[in-house]
Amino acid sequence: MAEPRLIEISPLTRVEGHGKVTVHLDKEGMVDEARLHIVEFRGFERFIRGRLMWEVPVIVQRLCGICPVSHHLAAAKAMDMIAGVDELPPTAEKMRRLMHYGQVMQSHVLHFFHLAEPDLLFGFDAPAEKRNIFEVIREKPELGRRAILMRKFGQDIIEATAGKKIHGTAAIPGGVNRNLPIATRDQFLKDIEQMEAWALESLALARDYTLSHPDLVLGFAAFPSHYMSLVREGDGALDLYHGNLRAIDIWGGTIFDQLDYTKYHEVLVEDVRSWSYMKFPYIKELGPEKGWYRVGPLARMDTVDFIDTPLANAARDELIATNSGGATHAILANHWARMIEVVHCVEKIRELLHDPDLQGTDLQAKGDRREEGIAMIEAPRGNLIHHYKVDEKDQVTYCNLIVSTTHNNEGMNRAVTDVADKVISGRQTITEGMLNHIEVAIRAHDPCLSCATHALGQMPLQVELFDADGAMIDSRTRDA
Amino acid sequence: MSDFTFTIDEIEIPAKEGQTIMEAADAAGVYIPRLCDHEGLRHQGGCRVCTVKAAGRSVSACTQPAEPGLAVENETPHINKLRRDLVEMLFHEGNHLCPICEASGNCELQAMAYRLDMTEPTRFPYLEPCRPVDASHPDIALDTNRCISCGRCIRASQDVDQKGVFGYVGRGIHRHVAANGPDLAHTDAEITDFAISDEVCPVGCIIRKRVGFVTPIGEREFDKGLIGRKISEKRNA
Secondary structure (H helix, E strand, C coil), X not given: CCCCEEEEEEECCCCECCCXXXXXXXXXXXXXXXXXXXXXXXCHHHHCCCCEHHHHHHHHHXXXXXXXXXXXXXXXXXXXXXXXXXXXXXXXXXXXXXXXXXXXXXXXHHHHHHHHHHHHHHCCCCXXXXXXXXXXXXXXXXXXXXXXXXXXXXXXXHHHHHCCCCCCCCEECCEECCCCCHHHHHHHHHHHHHHHHHHHHHHHHHHHHHHHCHHHHHHCCCCCCEEEEEECCCCCECCCCCCEEEEECCCCCEEEEEECHHXXXXXEEEECCCCCCCCEEEEHHHHHHHCCEECCHHHHHHHCCECCXXXXXXXXXXXXXXXXXXXXXXXXXXXXXXXXXXXXXXXXXXXXXXXXXXXXXXXXXXXXXXXXXEEEXXXXXXXXXXXXXXXXXXXEEEEEEECHHHHCHHHHHHHHHHHHHHHHCCCCCCCHHHHHHHHHHHHCCCCEHHHHHCCCCCCCEEEEEEECCCCEEEEEEECC | CCCEEEEECCEEEEECCCXXXXXXXXXXCCCCCCCCCCCCCCCCCCCCCCEEEECCEEEEXXXXXXXXXXXXXCCCHHHHHHHHHHHHHHHHHCCCCHHHXXXXXXXXXXXXXXXXXXXXXXXXXXXXXXXXXXXXXXXXXXXXXXXXXXXHHHHHHHHHCCXXXXXXXXXXXXXXXXXCCCCHHHCXXXXXXXXXXXXXXXXXXXXXXXXXXXXXXXXXXXXXXXXXXXXXXXXXX
């Protein structure tokens, strides 16, 4: 190999949003650097300025069509703070939680079965035309049917609590605009046993895959990182809706714990790089080189002390035990963690459906206005931060959003480099299988690039190969 | 007791001397689409969505007096096409972002578009005007991005509230509704004004602060059925 090269993968597929990967090779054909580029820009942080505060939860959720509930609720929580409401009426908080559990369930099911399962079922090197949900349905019709019906259940929960399956309006500053009628509740209760059985079977599928492919799982983009998530105030349990911040280091030790999330800017800094619209957050005290961290289902399994629902907690214990109790760094184990959270969501949904507070009529609280609102939530893909300032006229003057995929930016870039080095270094020709290995590493983080750049559009993947002088010598492009 | 009768789409409509076609039609339970007209406000004939054919001429039903024996065409494909064109041009002229608008589901413009089968974005290029929100008033905001210049707020403020909070400014395509002062805070506007009430502004331009989205999806006015159904139900009853 005489000259350095640059490989570009574009568009990325089976992830949410637009992105591409570039792989820089040296003169020996070894990977020098690999980057995940986010090539879309949406600008929500800017154009939300001037809008009225009660519009914010409805507007910013349009960042995403997959996890709009996360943005809807995070924005609503920030607006609660601005409305001076520190404690919601029980009906309001439980309706929001129910909405959120429905959302996490459907999003995880979508990712596992529709986006990731083709890789796991058919192999990373399977022909491209094989790696899609339709082939999964063809080969495993019962699995495909379950994927669709589980996702439907989650979306039906969202519709009942938010008003629509996508982009509802229920969360308003200080509360919600609806409760759950008994007839609707009873419809969900009819299906909850089936959902729990399917969730447990899906969990077994993800767990068995992880345990039966130890060489792949432990060798594929498995490198240590710090992890961060919300944990429940006091006991450190998993809490997807609310809590305090906890970050752990690569050995599982505490970096910070039970931190009031409104002080996030004291511990986190956002770095900007010229080649991506997505920022690079890091833990301030550790600096940009050592302070990067990851969020998401696997991070949550590592950061929390336990899960407060029995089936999910037992499953988490098993996952943690596979790594002798320490932090689990194998990125492919995210699928296992994701399915543990599906079980947790189903357990929580069942618990809430039996709670009479959901039929309460005290839906909204009032308080004394504040100028600033900061909220966090654990979205399906990880920690989500919404931060706003609102003037005395009720108009937004400042907005900062740090989404899960942004938290994972450095981790995804390192995963891309790790995999690229293993599958491309020293090779002359780019194959379809190589491209997909890189995509699998990105996909395991379940990124949402639209959310991360607050941008608009579809998700492409493109790989380009450049020489040492920066001239492109090979390229593969795939339509979204 | 009626003074005479006329027909709308061959339906016999009783009418009294001095009634407009729309007034008589409303009383008889025959709905004629409209945007600028509102019960309790003087008729304006501005939006032309109530255009009907009377004796072969296109007239605005809200201002045209009913006459004995008049044959009026209302719900014909041709007239509804004209109405849909008018509604499309209103969408083209302003910034009507229904998915994020708090008036969605209660908006007469949106409801009229549904009634007239405007199921796609307007065929005309969006003008995308840049109109800042006036949130200066402690209880009321004005987002003229959504204004359709129907003038209902102007008439309500002048004729009912006796205030003149709103007025038209500009000429031609630049004509638009504005607060009668440097901003809304420097007018006599009060939250209790009829002009500020939910029923006057047909869109999401005049906003009662801090109550947006309190009505859940499914319970909003036009979630329950088409615009005009309350008038039509009188006849069906």
